[in-house]
């Protein structure tokens with residue numbers, strides 16, 4: 311019966327780590343996909359940059375003219391290229407012409423979601439992007455649909471596989487940063503330009519997308535406070551271990567007094583925290599909602615096949631909508647909450663200071679914390695003489711107060727160096 315239905319014609323843009331796996335699953339699961347959709351899926355063309363690099367793609371499907379492919383008689387455009395241009399223009403044209411779009415492109419969605427949704431709205435097309443956040447893990451759809459009746463207060467977790475892979479290896483084996491990054495690229499986790507991962511841009515894009523959906527507010531990557539992992543040293547990892555903690559790159563989206571705050575930075579978390587055992591390229595995200603309470607999503611956040619799973623799930627959804635004449639959710643930004651800078655967000659710091667081991671140092675340092683109204687939760691002196699160090703963990707305070715405190719402490723004559731400054735998350739103060 312499915313065979314008699316008009317096929318859903320799909321144009322695929324890009325055929326790299328993710329696209330290759332999308333093609334494989336489309337081929338291997340063709341009959342099941344047709345049964346689930348109610349019509350067969352027909353790949354109409356695959357646009358790539360260098361055709362000679364894709365010997366597995368049938369020659370009649372391959373093209374370098376993505377624009378012509380998008381303009382041709384297709385129902386759905388699957389975009390697994392990445393980056394902003396030329397993809398933005400291609401997808402705007404597809405959506406404006408009523409072609410539904412499935413995209414894995416967080417960089418694009420974190421900057422141009424409003425325009426893309428407007429184009430989709432103008433023609434009644436669908437825009438789905440489950441693969442853009444946390445790879446295989448269903449997170450976009452649960453937030454956009456399953457939790458649409460609840461009030462979400464916080465979304466927090468590990469959303470970048472490459473940096474989690476690197477930090478896990480540094481923690482477990484003391485492996486070097488550079489060799490672990492090369493391995494993450496070889497395994498297909500890292501972005502084409504891996505600085506997007508290590509400098510936190512990839513996680514910031516995902517945080518912007520999550521915050522937009524969770525809080526019904528437009529949040530772009532530029533609104534997200536961002537620190538990457540390039541400055542995390544083996545000394546930071548060792549300091550965390552001594553204190554029964556580990557370091558993870560976290561994305562945190564939260565409501566703060568009627569506003570929204572979105573940040574990405576490395577943080578120390580207790581080794582007993584569920585996020586501490588998330589290793590390799592795995593991702594895990596906690597969602598806290600009024601009625602649902604706390605939910606945890608966990609799984610493979612990067613890699614060709616896991617990401618292709620999310621792309622295929624979206625393809626089935628938009629194809630079903632084409633068959634039934636229905637439509638998925640559009641943009642929901644009615645709440646339009648203000649986004650506050652990190653300076654105003656309450657955080658906690660772990661500060662490790664190399665100090666002169668003489669009477670009065672502790673009280674001089676403590677008085678700077680008191681001056682800035684930053685309360686100290688724990689302090690420990692380690693070593694003697696020229697090896698002396700003070701490890702201080704604060705209570706919650708506005709991030710700007712914590713920063714000013716560290717700046718002033720760094721200038722004290724009795725402080726030889728600020729060895730490590732790291733935010734602390736995931737434990738009661």
Ligand SMILES: NC(=O)C1=CN([C@@H]2O[C@H](COP(=O)(O)OP(=O)(O)OC[C@H]3O[C@@H](n4cnc5c(N)ncnc54)[C@H](O)[C@@H]3O)[C@@H](O)[C@H]2O)C=CC1
Nearest residue numbers: 324325326327328357358359390391392414415612613617
């Ligand atoms: N690799 C992963 O683990 C994940 C990737 N993503 C996203 O999926 C998208 C694709 O990622 P990968 O497959 O890893 O990248 P990739 O670099 O392996 O593949 C990109 C493909 O796009 C093609 N391409 C580049 N410019 C093009 C153009 N102008 N026209 C047509 N084709 C062009 C390239 O030839 C290549 O085939 C990106 O947006 C990425 O952020 C999302 C989640 C996980």
Ligand SMILES: N[C@@H](CC=O)C(=O)O
Nearest residue numbers: 470471472499501612
């Ligand atoms: N480069 C990304 C891929 C998935 O989004 C990551 O490492 O998580």
Ligand code: NA
Nearest residue numbers: 440443445447
């Ligand atoms: Na996902």
